[in-house]
Amino acid sequence: MPDESSKQEVTADEQRLAATLDRLRPELEETLAALIRIPSENLPPDGHEQACQRYIAGQLRQLGLEPDIYDISTVAGLTEHPEYWPGRNYAGRPNVNAVLAGAGGGRSLVLSGHVDTVPIDTPVPWTTGPTGAEVQNGRMYGRGSWDMKAGVAMNLTVVRVLRELRAKLSGSLIFETVVDEEFGGVNGTLAGRLRGYNGDAAIIGEPTSLNVCPAGRGGRVLHIVFQGKGGIIDAGQRTGRAADQLSYVLARLPEFVRLRESRAEIHPYYRDFPEPCAVWVTNVSTGRWGWSQPITIPELCKLELYWQSMPAETGEEVMGEFYQWWNAITSARPDLFGVPPQVILPMRWLPGCATPADSALVTGFSAVAASFHLPAKVQGLDAPSDMYMFQKCFHTPAIMWGPHGANAHQPDEYVELDSLFQATQVLLRFVSRWCGVELSGG
Numbered sequence: 001m002p003d004e005s006s007k008q009e010v011t012a013d014e015q016r017l018a019a020t021l022d023r024l025r026p027e028l029e030e031t032l033a034a035l036i037r038i039p040s041e042n043l044p045p046d047g048h049e050q051a052c053q054r055y056i057a058g059q060l061r062q063l064g065l066e067p068d069i070y071d072i073s074t075v076a077g078l079t080e081h082p083e084y085w086p087g088r089n090y091a092g093r094p095n096v097n098a099v100l101a102g103a104g105g106g107r108s109l110v111l112s113g114h115v116d117t118v119p120i121d122t123p124v125p126w127t128t129g130p131t132g133a134e135v136q137n138g139r140m141y142g143r144g145s146w147d148m149k150a151g152v153a154m155n156l157t158v159v160r161v162l163r164e165l166r167a168k169l170s171g172s173l174i175f176e177t178v179v180d181e182e183f184g185g186v187n188g189t190l191a192g193r194l195r196g197y198n199g200d201a202a203i204i205g206e207p208t209s210l211n212v213c214p215a216g217r218g219g220r221v222l223h224i225v226f227q228g229k230g231g232i233i234d235a236g237q238r239t240g241r242a243a244d245q246l247s248y249v250l251a252r253l254p255e256f257v258r259l260r261e262s263r264a265e266i267h268p269y270y271r272d273f274p275e276p277c278a279v280w281v282t283n284v285s286t287g288r289w290g291w292s293q294p295i296t297i298p299e300l301c302k303l304e305l306y307w308q309s310m311p312a313e314t315g316e317e318v319m320g321e322f323y324q325w326w327n328a329i330t331s332a333r334p335d336l337f338g339v340p341p342q343v344i345l346p347m348r349w350l351p352g353c354a355t356p357a358d359s360a361l362v363t364g365f366s367a368v369a370a371s372f373h374l375p376a377k378v379q380g381l382d383a384p385s386d387m388y389m390f391q392k393c394f395h396t397p398a399i400m401w402g403p404h405g406a407n408a409h410q411p412d413e414y415v416e417l418d419s420l421f422q423a424t425q426v427l428l429r430f431v432s433r434w435c436g437v438e439l440s441g442g
């Protein structure tokens with residue numbers, strides 16, 4: 001049930017906050033456009049978030065705040081932490097934090113967002129400019145527009161409204177933009193916690209389509225490298241080719257899906273999902289395409305698998321299931337696998353997580369969304385994220401909240417601007433109730 005504070009009528013101060021946000025809607029959209037126009041691709045082990053972070057720091061300074069811009073590799077205890085993932089280069093990739101300090105007596109809140117995006121280049125061409133921030137039919141297009149520069153613009157606009165009205169907070173509001181969330185980085189989010197930017201709860205501006213998402217799936221990426229004899233002159237080889245190994249494994253993959261479905265306990269937040277135990281092929285490679293590649297039977301074939309897990313599952317359980325299936329299918333065909341395929345883990349295991357549905361954060365936020373007559377469902381996000389760092393590693397209740405859009409990690413990514421404004425309205429009112437906001441003057 002919603003707590004009492006979330007049931008209260010809309011106050012005069014909340015009406016002033018809403019009116020100011022109405023007036024600042026153009027700034028919300030302009031902020032998002034500016035963020036999209038500054039590429040911030042994550043290209044492991046490197047990344048290019050610095051220019052975007054400088055822009056955000058400049059916006060915070062204009063609001064009278066002094067941002068903390070810090071190299072995450074200098075944060076005490078980062079590399080020693082069990083959740084640190086090695087092998088990334090953080091030169092020129094700072095985190096940014098700023099605090100609206102509370103006077104005391106209220107609850108603190110972290111508004112978190114990652115500023116890095118997946119690469120702009122995609123196998124299918126864009127029909128819009130990936131950094132153009134073009135607006136068509138109420139949609140703003142561009143890489144990161146939905147995932148998740150919209151969420152960053154939303155968080156920054158909430159801060160802007162509060163600063164413009166010289167709001168006094170009882171509990172502190174902590175703004176942050178982190179680097180290296182994509183490709184299982186998460187070290188930026190870990191660094192923010194170790195730096196001391198923690199609160200009684202956290203809201204992460206991921207693209208949730210106006211659903212309240214207290215849970216995220218776990219995720220595992222795995223690479224398999226098949227090896228066999230190649231060439232174009234027949235050497236009498238009739239089995240064991242790399243492409244034949246690939247074909248065999250793809251044909252047996254549904255068995256792994258059924259194994260997952262028979263064992264994984266479906267969390268209530270995911271009961272209505274069509275693929276609660278999704279296993280997907282995300283990349284297949286046998287070499288270059290075109291006439292620069294000889295016409296030949298390939299010596300190597302590579303397969304990338306990506307599958308998701310329920311919040312309670314551990315990495316050990318998930319990998320144990322994989323190897324049970326993998327060892328069974330490969331041992332059944334010794335003629336095919338003369339050279340054992342390599343199984344490579346290219347990035348960290350991303351655990352799932354879930355904040356209980358009866359927590360004050362979930363019930364309070366849901367009540368605020370309902371006050372705007374939004375049919376916001378309380379459900380899990382259909383993807384992994386860095387939220388587990390808050391929930392599992394620092395025992396901070398957290399949810400994800402963001403607007404409608406489409407094509408995350410694909411060409412023609414976009415966010416719906418009306419939805420972004422609605423998401424910001426809800427977040428602003430929730431912040432005022434959670435942290436305790438008082439406005440002075442008329």
